[in-house]
Amino acid sequence: MKKSILSIFLAVALFPGAIAQSEYGTVQQGEFGFTVGLATYFGDINTRVGLNALKPAVGIFYRQQFNNYMGVRLSAHYTELGYSDIYSKNDYQLARNLSFNTALAEFALNGDFNFFKFIPGDPYHSFTPYITVGIGVFNYNPYAYLSGNKYYLRPLGTEGQNIGYIGDDGKQKQVFKHGLYYTGDKAYKDEDGYYWFVGRDDDVIKSSDYRIGPFEIESVLLEIDEVLESAVVGSPHPIKGQEVKAFVVLVQDTVANKELSDKIFHYCRKHLAPYKVPRLVEFVTELPKTISGKIRRIELRAAEEQKKAMKEKKDNEYSG
Numbered sequence: 001m002k003k004s005i006l007s008i009f010l011a012v013a014l015f016p017g018a019i020a021q022s023e024y025g026t027v028q029q030g031e032f033g034f035t036v037g038l039a040t041y042f043g044d045i046n047t048r049v050g051l052n053a054l055k056p057a058v059g060i061f062y063r064q065q066f067n068n069y070m071g072v073r074l075s076a077h078y079t080e081l082g083y084s085d086i087y088s089k090n091d092y093q094l095a096r097n098l099s100f101n102t103a104l105a106e107f108a109l110n111g112d113f114n115f116f117k118f119i120p121g122d123p124y125h126s127f128t129p130y131i132t133v134g135i136g137v138f139n140y141n142p143y144a145y146l147s148g149n150k151y152y153l154r155p156l157g158t159e160g161q162n163i164g165y166i167g168d169d170g171k172q173k174q175v176f177k178h179g180l181y182y183t184g185d186k187a188y189k190d191e192d193g194y195y196w197f198v199g200r201d202d203d204v205i206k207s208s209d210y211r212i213g214p215f216e217i218e219s220v221l222l223e224i225d226e227v228l229e230s231a232v233v234g235s236p237h238p239i240k241g242q243e244v245k246a247f248v249v250l251v252q253d254t255v256a257n258k259e260l261s262d263k264i265f266h267y268c269r270k271h272l273a274p275y276k277v278p279r280l281v282e283f284v285t286e287l288p289k290t291i292s293g294k295i296r297r298i299e300l301r302a303a304e305e306q307k308k309a310m311k312e313k314k315d316n317e318y319s320g
Contacts, residue, residue, distance in 0.1 A: 035059040039079040039104075055079055059106075068117045073132065077106045100144050100153075108136030186213060203297050205234035207242050210275045214297070217278065220271045221246060224264060226254045231287050231295045235280055236308045245280040247300055249287060256283035256316050265320030282317040 038054040059077035066072070080103050116128040142153040175182045184201040197215060205212040214232035221230040229249040234242030248264070250256060261281045268277045288299040307314075 031063045031065065033061050033063065035061065035075075035077065039077075039081060055081055063112065065118065068119060069114045071112045073108075073110045073112050073134070075106075075108050075110065077108075079104050100142065102140045102142040104138055104140045106136055106138040108134055110134030110136075186211070203233075205232070205242050205244055207234065207237070207244060207275065208240045212244060212276055217244065217246065217268070217272060217276055220268060221248065221264065223271070224267055226250055226260060227264070228252075229287055229295075231297055231300055232278065233297050233301045233304060235304050243279040244276065245282065245304065246278040247282050247284050247287060249284055258318060261318035261320065278320065280317060280319055282314055284316070 035058065037057050039057040040054050057077055057079035059075055061073050061075035063071050063073045080101060110132040111134055112130045112132050114128045114130045118128050118130075119126065144151050144153060175184065185197065186201055186204055187195050187197050189195050197213075203214055205214065212234075217232045218230045221227050221232075227248055228251045231247045233245055233247070235245040237243040246264070250260075254260070261283075264281055265277070288296040290296060
């Protein structure tokens, strides 16, 4: 996320470490001071308004004066900037009471070049405009307020946990209840105390009185030499509700035919419980996937439901 920070400091107080030798003498001494001012943010988070509201900023510094016109400054500043606030929130954020902020700490080393002669302690030469040039580093800790709750944001590329479904109150109430987050993952515990993952709740196939997870079936299919990828979904059935169907991508140069489908059905009967064995196999060239590479079974289910409603049958589909 591209951004830049502009700090404007309104008041500067200097505390001389020694008294100047004379009005025209050369000054070589250190001084401590503090800054109080305002900071703002320019960036592309909110395109409606480029400038956010000014926020208080404070800082301290140590300045070493080499002569009456030049010195170096080591400084530290702190502020809390609002990426979007009441002056520049968009309609989406306003509807959900959503705002983004960050606590910012800055450390810098600067060279100061005075316009006029500087002699600390001399009322006629203690204050002068100057240009400062230097380098610095800053540390920031971004956070967001969502409906009055504060959440710290993780850096890009790191994993986090879903805290809500923005814009979908029904889904929010469905998965966040009793003080818990219901993930939608299905699993069971066997007699030996081991837990076995079945699949996502929305991916579970409901066939007759059985609830069948696609994960185990897909794993068995991948054991077959000719199978490169597979995805298992429920196909609408007038009596069972759903029956198990496997979409299969074959290894390159493998021919999809009835003999291969029979081999797949036979292998599944040997390695799966009878109610888990696919009743349909369709050979496809690719499977729909997300950007991260996860199979989008929801697209396969939707296409299968539409095909059954139209009473269509693919040429590369076989029943076992």
